[in-house]
Amino acid sequence: MARNLRSLHLQPTIITIIVIFSFVLLGKFYSGSVNKVNSYSEEANHENNVHHASTRINENHRVDLPEVDTQEVPHNGRENATFITLARNEELEALLQSIDQVEKRFNKNHHYDWVFFNDNDFTEEFIQRVSERVSGEAKFGKIPDQYWGYPDFIDQKKAADTRERMKDVIYGSSESYRFMCRYESGFFWKHPLMDNYRYYWRVEPDIKFTCDIKDDPFRVLRETGKKYGFTLALYEIPFVVGGLWDATREFMEKYPEYIHPHNAIRFARLDGDDQSYNNCHFWSNFEVADLDFFRSEAYEAYFNHLDRSGGFFYDRWGDAPVHSLAVSLLMDRNDLHWFKDVGYYHPPFQNCPVDPVVRQELNCECPNIPDVDPGSWYNFAFESNSCIMDYYIALGRE
Numbered sequence: 332m333a334r335n336l337r338s339l340h341l342q343p344t345i346i347t348i349i350v351i352f353s354f355v356l357l358g359k360f361y362s363g364s365v366n367k368v369n370s371y372s373e374e375a376n377h378e379n380n381v382h383h384a385s386t387r388i389n390e391n392h393r394v395d396l397p398e399v400d401t402q403e404v405p406h407n408g409r410e411n412a413t414f415i416t417l418a419r420n421e422e423l424e425a426l427l428q429s430i431d432q433v434e435k436r437f438n439k440n441h442h443y444d445w446v447f448f449n450d451n452d453f454t455e456e457f458i459q460r461v462s463e464r465v466s467g468e469a470k471f472g473k474i475p476d477q478y479w480g481y482p483d484f485i486d487q488k489k490a491a492d493t494r495e496r497m498k499d500v501i502y503g504s505s506e507s508y509r510f511m512c513r514y515e516s517g518f519f520w521k522h523p524l525m526d527n528y529r530y531y532w533r534v535e536p537d538i539k540f541t542c543d544i545k546d547d548p549f550r551v552l553r554e555t556g557k558k559y560g561f562t563l564a565l566y567e568i569p570f571v572v573g574g575l576w577d578a579t580r581e582f583m584e585k586y587p588e589y590i591h592p593h594n595a596i597r598f599a600r601l602d603g604d605d606q607s608y609n610n611c612h613f614w615s616n617f618e619v620a621d622l623d624f625f626r627s628e629a630y631e632a633y634f635n636h637l638d639r640s641g642g643f644f645y646d647r648w649g650d651a652p653v654h655s656l657a658v659s660l661l662m663d664r665n666d667l668h669w670f671k672d673v674g675y676y677h678p679p680f681q682n683c684p685v686d687p688v689v690r691q692e693l694n695c696e697c698p699n700i701p702d703v704d705p706g707s708w709y710n711f712a713f714e715s716n717s718c719i720m721d722y723y724i725a726l727g728r729e
């Protein structure tokens with residue numbers, strides 16, 4: 332199957348069809364769910380079975396023991412970890428819905444902390460109602476102004492022209508969406524509230540967890556030494572990541588020392604002579620990851636390179652493709668992890684365990700969304716516009 336897909340990538344007409352197909356589907360999603368997604372979109376409109384890899388196989392097909400960090404001893408059975416959410420006061424109800432999902436399927440047994448960020452002050456009501464629902468400690472932070480605005484090297488006229496040029500694309504005319512993407516790409520772990528944590532799990536308003544989560548995803552990462560976990564991988568709208576691939580290639584030429592020799596860049600790159608971007612990315616609205624990666628010199632260098640090129644403002648780069656290219660390029664490919672048995676639904680995409688025995692064991696209630704919403708999928712992973720196959724190809728498991 333993977334092999335077939337690779338040969339597909341060599342056929343330009345088929346690539347075009349796939350790209351157009353995913354563009355149409357994404358367009359459908361974005362147009363259909365604008366009032367469901369968070370208020371950043373509203374502003375855009377106004378502004379005009381967890382895999383326990385206890386061993387690893389290295390390039391020489393030898394089995395290595397995982398690198399367990401013995402200093403990271405779990406605290407009362409809990410890992411050194413927190414949930415994080417970027418939200419606005421208006422999103423309270425949608426957020427409480429997400430919190431209830433996380434608590435019901437997972438956190439009621441663990442009581443992990445939860446850090447909330449906002450570019451404004453949270454209201455008393457927000458703080459009170461959210462705190463009541465989170466079974467761990469809820470913490471509330473305001474994003475410092477220096478991370479929510481234009482850096483001095485950005486030409487604001489050019490940024491305004493970009494917003495005008497992109498006004499027909501989802502969030503294309505939004506300033507705050509761009510500030511958010513830049514914050515999630517470059518700064519969220521720099522907030523003092525994050526200093527005491529090693530791992531984070533990102534949650535957005537209006538999502539669902541559709542199965543019990545029995546294996547603690549934080550523990551899975553620590554025990555296996557992995558660093559980045561995802562549930563959904565798909566094609567980004569090519570129009571919004573113009574320039575991102577070129578900036579990334581420039582980075583590769585300029586800083587070869589940061590490129591991991593055993594990387595997964597094939598996840599994001601087509602085979603063939605031009606080696607262009609295939610627009611694959613991990614959907615970052617669900618992410619469980621090791622902050623040490625984002626705190627690393629390599630990531631800092633990559634982010635600064637992208638930031639200086641201006642694409643967060645002269646384009647509309649999302650944090651999802653930025654994180655995805657970074658982990659594909661700078662990490663060992665074995666440090667990526669697909670949480671394939673985490674049932675997760677962010678309209679219209681859903682990940683649901685494939686094995687019926689697992690679905691039963693985890694009390695899954697994956698909605699049969701294609702009935703309700705044609706153009707949605709019961710399990711997106713193996714659809715033609717999912718990038719899971721590219722992920723497997725990148726791992727070398729063709």
Ligand SMILES: *[C@@H]1O[C@H](CO)[C@@H](O)[C@H](O)[C@H]1NC(C)=O
Binds near residue numbers: 403404406527529
């Ligand atoms: C948790 O991780 C942070 C960041 O790596 C570290 O500074 C802190 O000491 C860790 N805490 C514990 C209890 O291990």
